[in-house]
Amino acid sequence: xxxxxxxxxxxxxxxxxxxxxxxxxxxxxxxxxxxxxxxxxxxxxxxxxxxxxxxxxxxxxxxxxxxxxxxxxxxxxxxxxxxxxxxxxxxxxxxxxxxxxxxxxxxxxxxxxxxxxxxxxxxxxxxxxxxxxxxxxxxxxxxxxxxxxxxxxxxxxxxxxxxxxxxxxxxxxxxxxxxxxxxxxxxxxxxxxxxxxxxxxxxxxxxxxxxxxxxxxxxxxxxxxxxxxxxxxxxxxxxxxxxxxxxxxxxxxxxxxxxxxxxxxxxxxxxxxxxxxxxxxxxxxxxxxxxxxxxxxxxxxxxxxxxxxxxxxxxxxxxxxxxxxxxxxxxxxxxxxxxxxxxxxxxxxxxxxxxxxxxxxxxxxxxxxxxxxxxxxxxxxxxxxxxxxxxxxxxxxxxxxxxxxxxxxxxxxxxxxxxxxxxxxxxxxxxxxxxxxxxxxxxxxxxxxxxxxxxxxxxxxxxxxxxxxxxxxxxxxxxxxxxxxxxxxxxxxxxxxxxxxxxxxxxxxxxxxxxxxxxxxxxxxxxxxxxxxxxxxxxxxxxxxxxxxx
Numbered sequence: 001x002x003x004x005x006x007x008x009x010x011x012x013x014x015x016x017x018x019x020x021x022x023x024x025x026x027x028x029x030x031x032x033x034x035x036x037x038x039x040x041x042x043x044x045x046x047x048x049x050x051x052x053x054x055x056x057x058x059x060x061x062x063x064x065x066x067x068x069x070x071x072x073x074x075x076x077x078x079x080x081x082x083x084x085x086x087x088x089x090x091x092x093x094x095x096x097x098x099x100x101x102x103x104x105x106x107x108x109x110x111x112x113x114x115x116x117x118x119x120x121x122x123x124x125x126x127x128x129x130x131x132x133x134x135x136x137x138x139x140x141x142x143x144x145x146x147x148x149x150x151x152x153x154x155x156x157x158x159x160x161x162x163x164x165x166x167x168x169x170x171x172x173x174x175x176x177x178x179x180x181x182x183x184x185x186x187x188x189x190x191x192x193x194x195x196x197x198x199x200x201x202x203x204x205x206x207x208x209x210x211x212x213x214x215x216x217x218x219x220x221x222x223x224x225x226x227x228x229x230x231x232x233x234x235x236x237x238x239x240x241x242x243x244x245x246x247x248x249x250x251x252x253x254x255x256x257x258x259x260x261x262x263x264x265x266x267x268x269x270x271x272x273x274x275x276x277x278x279x280x281x282x283x284x285x286x287x288x289x290x291x292x293x294x295x296x297x298x299x300x301x302x303x304x305x306x307x308x309x310x311x312x313x314x315x316x317x318x319x320x321x322x323x324x325x326x327x328x329x330x331x332x333x334x335x336x337x338x339x340x341x342x343x344x345x346x347x348x349x350x351x352x353x354x355x356x357x358x359x360x361x362x363x364x365x366x367x368x369x370x371x372x373x374x375x376x377x378x379x380x381x382x383x384x385x386x387x388x389x390x391x392x393x394x395x396x397x398x399x400x401x402x403x404x405x406x407x408x409x410x411x412x413x414x415x416x417x418x419x420x421x422x423x424x425x426x427x428x429x430x431x432x433x434x435x436x437x438x439x440x441x442x443x444x445x446x447x448x449x450x451x452x453x454x455x456x457x458x459x460x461x462x463x464x465x466x467x468x469x470x471x472x473x474x475x476x477x478x479x480x481x482x483x484x485x486x487x488x489x490x491x492x493x494x495x496x497x498x499x500x501x502x503x504x505x506x507x508x509x510x511x512x513x514x515x516x517x518x519x520x521x522x523x524x525x526x527x528x529x530x531x532x533x534x535x536x537x538x539x540x541x542x543x544x545x546x547x548x549x550x
Contacts, residue, residue, distance in 0.1 A: 004035035007143055007158050008106035008217040011056055012125030013114050015105040018096030035104045038096055047074040050118050056217055059311040063101055070095030089129040111139040111329045112182055136161030139329040140352040145320035149284035150341040162351040168324035168337035174275045178332045186214040186334055189268040195234045197261035205230035209271030210313050218316040222307040237302055243294055246302040253300050256283050267336055279323045279338055328352055
């Protein structure tokens with residue numbers, strides 16, 4: 001079965017929309033608009049677990065008010081097209097969902113184990129399975145949602161086991177530490193939000209610094225009420241109580257386009273002081289559309305939401321249009337950089353090695369060849385029994401390969417090592433490559449993200465008139481697509497390799513004293529597993545007590 005999904009930085013398992021996600025009264029294009037439907041009963045290897053709550057972003061309105069469940073089970077999960085030789089994992093956790101709150105499924109990027117009250121040992125996450133089977137070098141990834149309003153509709157990018165230096169603007173030496181709450185770990189200090197318009201420059205729209213959680217599972221940006229009101233004054237926004245959104249009429253839209261203001265999010269490890277990084281957003285990144293069932297006709301809106309308390313401060317996929325997120329779970333560090341949009345560029349993939357690995361990270365650049373390069377895969381997820389096309393066009397999986405190369409490949413390996421030594425010492429080598437992916441047409445509805453003009457039907461979470469930020473385009477991608485259906489922006493220009501040690505590699509010797517005193521990524525994961533077991537045992541004790549009482 002073929003399904004298309006988003007990338008979720010908050011969940012460890014894979015979600016797919018099940019056959020119940022499209023009812024008899026829905027449009028004929030419902031299945032395609034939701035990324036395709038997964039039918040567990042049609043899979044001969046499906047191993048059903050039980051029905052459980054999804055348990056994601058329950059602190060946010062629209063998600064906490066509904067009881068969102070998934071039918072969980074195990075199945076075979078693979079990356080890439082069937083028959084492409086894509087890596088796969090057996091017994092991977094998959095949830096079939098029907099809720100409209102998450103209109104398209106997700107591939108989980110969190111490495112935390114998955115706790116079930118009916119399963120003795122918490123199953124590992126997809127990321128952990130890929131590492132344990134030797135298919136990626138570490139529990140890490142690089143991700144950007146893409147920007148359909150840039151160039152020729154720039155596609156999003158997901159790299160597992162490393163990152164792509166061509167997708168962000170170097171240098172950025174700021175590394176963020178993880179928050180203690182493993183369910184909200186990617187937390188940054190939002191110190192200021194500066195508005196820059198034709199008549200106003202550097203005006204701060206954030207009265208005081210806040211801690212905000214980065215979560216690509218949802219589309220919007222949730223800020224304090226006083227910050228939202230400052231946005232209202234700066235952009236002339238009007239809050240619509242019926243939809244809980246900032247709807248934008250054609251008059252306001254034309255004015256905002258002409259104004260062409262920008263907003264800069266200033267991030268630090270804390271809410272004030274220390275090193276910072278600026279992420280700048282043009283108005284086009286906020287020029288989205290919402291459609292049925294939230295409104296009867298496609299309507300532009302500004303993807304800003306009013307948070308009621310500090311547990312709701314969240315930076316969703318809209319934020320990741322103009323930023324590139326690199327996460328290294330094994331060192332409990334992550335980085336946020338300004339996304340780069342360069343026409344005719346070349347991907348430059350860099351692997352992040354596990355701290356206990358003594359090899360040296362190497363890089364590989366890729367030009368479009370229309371085929372998969374040795375040692376890496378890109379594109380989509382779920383194969384054999386099920387096939388999930390992953391996040392828009394460019395999804396790269398850095399594969400770890402042990403030195404069991406045939407003699408005829410040793411020469412090329414030595415040459416790669418030699419080139420790597422020009423930049424860094426060491427002789428380790430990790431082959432890297434990508435696979436172009438082309439998708440068919442698809443349309444999405446809220447609450448996800450969408451965009452190109454002239455598309456009918458329902459859209460998914462935050463739509464933009466230029467093309468889908470994480471979902472569609474003239475040929476529907478998953479999260480974002482381009483008119484040509486090409487997996488990633490290719491080009492002839494060579495991308496300069498960025499020194500991984502100072503930016504994203506985060507080797508052990510670069511970990512500062514704060515991290516040295518804190519637990520490691522593996523310890524965090526083990527703590528989560530034990531916490532899950534304690535929680536499960538607590539539930540069992542409660543159930544036993546209830547039975548005795550009855």
